[in-house]
Amino acid sequence: MTPDPRLSEAMQLLPDYLGSHLRVSLTALALGAGLSFPLALAARRRPLARAALLGLASIVQTVPGLALLALFYPLLLVASALAMRLAGLSFSAFGFLPAVLALALYSMLPVLRNTITGLDGIDPQLIEAARGVGMTRRQQLVLVELPLALPVIMAGLRTAAVWVIGTATLSTPIGQESLGNYIFSGLQTQNWVFVLFGCAAAAILALVVDALLALVAQGLARRSRARLVLGVSGCLALIAIVLTPALPHLRGAYVVGAKTFTEQYVLAALLADRITASGLTATTREGLGSSVIFAALKAGDVDVYVDYSGTLWTNTLHHREIPPRAALLDALKNELAASGVTLSGELGFANAYALVMTRKRAAALGVHSIADLARHPELTIAGDYEFFARPEWAALREAYGLSFRAQRQMQPDFMYAAVAVGEVDVIAGYTSDGQIAKYDLVVLDDPKAAIPPYDAVVLLAPKRANDAALRAALAPLYGRLDIAAMRDANLRAAQGDANATPQAVARWLWETVAKGDASK
């Protein structure tokens, strides 16, 4: 039996992902512990500062890791803009920096709390003895208090390490490569080998770092030189890995971004493929949050990605009125150009939000268009994680006077199956999704045009506006991807087939496009 090709692909990516994961985790841990430790020492005899510090750290802890990471991106964008304006300094608010800062903040509570608890727990008689034998305050701390509190402090550091390594998997959506890339891309493309591989790798890494720190702690506490040497050399080896620069061939000149759904993974692979085919180099940054990716493009952290005209129009530019398709595209081009972003071309298909039902259920209820749904408030609807917060949903409800018994959020790839088995009645699906055909679903008409058109468009970062080589590499794609081909590609990529990686599907898609050209 030959091993699953997805496994060998995962192994190929491992050095890169693991290196990035270690780099961001250890930097965050060093920063977090480096800040917390002196803060704990300074605050422990000051009740007010101590309460404030522990309170703040606890509040940070209650913020979900994903949200904390995502919050740092806009925060740093503002800081970066300010630094540029005030000091002419430029730094990237994307990827490494926000991930490190958020994770460092996350790591602070255990170190703070354990340092303070450990020092508090020392027998006061021993402190008196330390003073009595003639120790200065500093000597008391270094010779007696810290050694006695060490096991508790090290336990805090170990907790922090495990948290940070686990939470670092969530830094993928803000553009930091990590072991989370396996998990995010695996979930989107139903590649369970990737998901399991990512989880296992993160868990093993956390256990290894925890074990090394335990060795250091035991070595210090029990004065076992062997344990100490083993633990410290293990930690040094990890740090050496972190400091080794990433292999140069893995870093392409152009960064292709992708949002968090299957089609985006396929399209990013397609763009990267075209760029590479023209002799340039490209790296993909996948699983980026919808709000992160446009800002990243504007800031130049992502060079190129595919977005949708309606999404940009309503979500990014905050327009409420929806002009006809061609007018919208023109207006969009102009407005984007004003902020430096180039709309370089349309791919030829649209991936619109659409309300979708099974053919049988629609026929039974006599529903042909969205307007008919207004008569059925007893139905339930499901959408992806952002749909019900998007202006399109508000517009739809307003235009048709819709109300549903319940609305549920779902992983996009599971929505179609859910509506097919009757788990929900209506879903907010995507018109380019191959599963519509697979499950024999119907797309409901939108007679009032409440949902804007969603032409897939290629956006270029401001710094790439005049990049002729890039434009030339991408030009063969414009207008060539029809909805049928895209649906087929999406269906293949979402099947979880071992040979249907986004890269493989992208190659198939290109061959289909090229064949179509040849037959013309």
Place this chain on the structure above:
Amino acid sequence: MPDPTPPAIAFEHVTKRFGSGDGAVADVSLAVERGEFLSIVGASGAGKTTLLRLAARLIEPDEGAVRIDGADIRAVDPVALRRTIGIVFQSGALFPHMSVAENIGITPKLAGVKPAEIAARVDRLIALVRLDGVRHGARFPHELSGGERQRVAVARALANTPSIVLMDEPFGALDPLTRDALGEDYVALHRALALTTVMITHDITEALVLSDRIAVMQAGRLAAVGTPTELAASVDPYVAELLGTPRRQIARLAAVLPP
């Protein structure tokens, strides 16, 4: 004409108040002569430990002054002062993360004595306090018996060759045999090294057997001070009550144990 040799320790009208009242001392004046072994006895909370802590400047008096060799200790850096005094803490208070040798060697180490000299001194002290078991220096406090721990505590107090040693209930938690042996051994050391010793104890018998003089504390005040013989003749009702126990013991012991 002033006294040509000032007392080793002099408490002059010392008052120290605490919020709870426990351990407070009020207007205590007491002189400990050079070379003397003085015990302080009294009930818990009578202020015995407070006097000891005042002498090492671990706390400051509210009123009055403490002099060591005639000098007001407020003029001396507290850290430097403590390095010249040996202290044996209640129940030893050995540093649990340090070996016996490191515990004993901590005071010379703080004083900047060279490691080789410290090692030699630690060996001499281990022999001096009769801790000459196998490799005692490398063991840790939790591996020792209660008596052995107290011997280490005494050795630690002596490591900086102090002339004054303060001991807070040094033998209190030990079984009677060990306690007796340690007390005898310490008095021998006290004489051999010409120390001035102040020992706190709640056991009047121990004080009578070991000390040159005894100070009796009652509710923060110095009720009486004198040699065992002088105390035995005291008419102070509290002192008489204190001495009642050993008197009754003697009578009973005489009946049981023929001379």
